[in-house]
Amino acid sequence: MSRISTSSGPGELLVELRRDTGVPLHQQLESGIRTRIRAGLLRADTVMPSTRALAQDLGLSRGVVVEAYQQLVAEGYLVSRGGGYTQVADIAVVEPSAVKPSPSGPPRIDFRYSRPDVSQFPRAAWLRSIRQVLNETPYRSLAYLDGRGTIELRTALADYLNRVRGTAARPENMLICNGFAQGSRLLLQVLAAQGYRRLAVEDPSDNDLRDVAAAAGLEAVGVPVLQSGIDVDALERSGADVVLVTAAHQFPTGAVASAETRAALVAWAARGDRLVFEDDYDAEYRYDREPIGAMQGLAPDRVAYAGTASKTLAPGLRLGWLILPARLVEPMSQAKLMDDRGSPVFDQLAFADFVARGEFDRHLRRMRPRYRLLRDTLVHRLAARLPEFEPVGVSAGLHVMALLPPDLAEEPLQAAALERGLGVYGLAPYWVSAPGPAGLVFGYGSLTPKEVVEGIDLLADVIGTLRDV
Numbered sequence: 001m002s003r004i005s006t007s008s009g010p011g012e013l014l015v016e017l018r019r020d021t022g023v024p025l026h027q028q029l030e031s032g033i034r035t036r037i038r039a040g041l042l043r044a045d046t047v048m049p050s051t052r053a054l055a056q057d058l059g060l061s062r063g064v065v066v067e068a069y070q071q072l073v074a075e076g077y078l079v080s081r082g083g084g085y086t087q088v089a090d091i092a093v094v095e096p097s098a099v100k101p102s103p104s105g106p107p108r109i110d111f112r113y114s115r116p117d118v119s120q121f122p123r124a125a126w127l128r129s130i131r132q133v134l135n136e137t138p139y140r141s142l143a144y145l146d147g148r149g150t151i152e153l154r155t156a157l158a159d160y161l162n163r164v165r166g167t168a169a170r171p172e173n174m175l176i177c178n179g180f181a182q183g184s185r186l187l188l189q190v191l192a193a194q195g196y197r198r199l200a201v202e203d204p205s206d207n208d209l210r211d212v213a214a215a216a217g218l219e220a221v222g223v224p225v226l227q228s229g230i231d232v233d234a235l236e237r238s239g240a241d242v243v244l245v246t247a248a249h250q251f252p253t254g255a256v257a258s259a260e261t262r263a264a265l266v267a268w269a270a271r272g273d274r275l276v277f278e279d280d281y282d283a284e285y286r287y288d289r290e291p292i293g294a295m296q297g298l299a300p301d302r303v304a305y306a307g308t309a310s311k312t313l314a315p316g317l318r319l320g321w322l323i324l325p326a327r328l329v330e331p332m333s334q335a336k337l338m339d340d341r342g343s344p345v346f347d348q349l350a351f352a353d354f355v356a357r358g359e360f361d362r363h364l365r366r367m368r369p370r371y372r373l374l375r376d377t378l379v380h381r382l383a384a385r386l387p388e389f390e391p392v393g394v395s396a397g398l399h400v401m402a403l404l405p406p407d408l409a410e411e412p413l414q415a416a417a418l419e420r421g422l423g424v425y426g427l428a429p430y431w432v433s434a435p436g437p438a439g440l441v442f443g444y445g446s447l448t449p450k451e452v453v454e455g456i457d458l459l460a461d462v463i464g465t466l467r468d469v
Contacts, residue, residue: 107423113443145342147333149176153352166293200240204430222432229257232264248283254393269302398445
């Protein structure tokens, strides 16, 4: 069997021919092209290779290819165009079956968490940075990168984080990654290779990292969250040797780790070969006071720090960063290189220029009042229409958690709301050890104040209907 790909002339073609059968080659070629058209692999208006080029690449006489093309034109799969080229006909394409959308469609108003307002992305400022980079970046910067990322971005971020988040970052101890997802996955893999065995996570917390930990060979255990942050006494009893914390704004409860909790976490890590992994995912958005500084500044050799542009600029940028204890820099750099050879250089350099010129600060100053208005609107509307809902946590971030009254359950409420075009989301997926109190997590970052009000009013109507049943 010969399997040949050709790109002679416009278009590409992959066909399979067997010369050890009694089926004529022109029929095999017809069948191969016809099958790919029916499967939607050759789309309408695709330009086919010329008969001469295809015959040469397949080792056939041109007459065999001409005969196959003519048959497919006669059947309506191909069409001859002026100028001597052939295209796939519109009527011939049969698209492959796709996943059918949900009959109800996406929610008209969606309180899903983790969605910043990407419509406010600072395109003009970002374009200036892109132009600056394209005009001034030396060619040598386009070669393979250091596993840690470009020195320009690591330097710009170290200066920014030390100034704004109180970190003790140095460019040589930083690593650029494709968002928190890649950074956390690589870190857990490296820790597992070094002998770490148990990861403690806040209970409740985002559930994504538990599967990542299991894939890396780490056991994930839940540790309760108090109003002052993670319960360090329970952490000590858990037997964990690494703990993931969202100290500045716990997800989803909204709690802030107290000074006592932070000191206790550092002391816990110092009592053995332990590590605190600090996810500083949205600390820039604190509305009632200045945000608490990062834990990493307290103990740079015991705390690995993770930040990301996903909540501040746009998730689609896939830009994240780690500040690492010195002992983890080299293995993490090697792990990054093994994973993808480094993050895209132009994106890194553009973001470095964006941060260094103060555009990142200006964007955050512009977004804070917008998000604060959304949060205040949500809390006030809950108080007006659903006073039995109990918001918890500080005034910060892009979400509010509210506990449900005893007569309401999460799943029926979510289902009934979705039937009305409203997306609301319960706490159940975030509990680790055992189900805790029922509640909802309201993400508001991508909504307008009008949508927030309409969404809460609609939720109140849904609850009224449920209670009348």
